[in-house]
Amino acid sequence: MSGxxxxxxRVYYEDTDLAGIVFYANYLRFIxxxxxxxxxxxxxxxxxxxxxxxxxxxxxxxxxxxLAPARFQDRLRVTTRVLAIGASSVDLGQDVWRDGxxxxxxxxxxxxxxxxxxxxxxxxxxxxxxxxxxGADESRPRLDDP
Numbered sequence: 001m002s003g004x005x006x007x008x009x010r011v012y013y014e015d016t017d018l019a020g021i022v023f024y025a026n027y028l029r030f031i032x033x034x035x036x037x038x039x040x041x042x043x044x045x046x047x048x049x050x051x052x053x054x055x056x057x058x059x060x061x062x063x064x065x066x067l068a069p070a071r072f073q074d075r076l077r078v079t080t081r082v083l084a085i086g087a088s089s090v091d092l093g094q095d096v097w098r099d100g101x102x103x104x105x106x107x108x109x110x111x112x113x114x115x116x117x118x119x120x121x122x123x124x125x126x127x128x129x130x131x132x133x134x135g136a137d138e139s140r141p142r143l144d145d146p
Contacts, residue, residue, distance in 0.1 A: 006077050030078055063106060076103070077098075091109050
């Protein structure tokens with residue numbers, strides 16, 4: 001895998017409000033699903049990280065921009081790429097697209113959490129896998145350090 005992962009979904013009625021427009025919080029669900037699939041594609045086995053190393057990923061921070069509405073029955077593509085990798089965190093750019101038009105843009109910081117419920121170093125196996133998702137988009141700012 002190199003640079004970016006794509007996840008496709010269709011907007012169902014349950015995702016919308018009475019006007020048939022995607023409810024704003026559902027974009028977070030969409031990017032969560034896409035993030036899980038991107039990590040699997042990159043070779044990050046989150047179950048093994050948890051069971052063998054006691055490490056899980058937690059969302060530390062999200063910045064989101066709602067640019068245009070998605071509607072009932074739209075087919076959407078969610079893209080995920082690594083913007084930066086720190087000692088215990090990874091910043092991801094996740095965008096939602098319809099037919100080449102950006103509807104939603106987000107920057108998500110994931111932090112590796114150890115068994116003591118505190119930030120821990122990214123396991124080398126996860127770091128190596130995440131390198132494959134590193135994007136070239138320099139126009140996105142890195143989130144402030146926690």
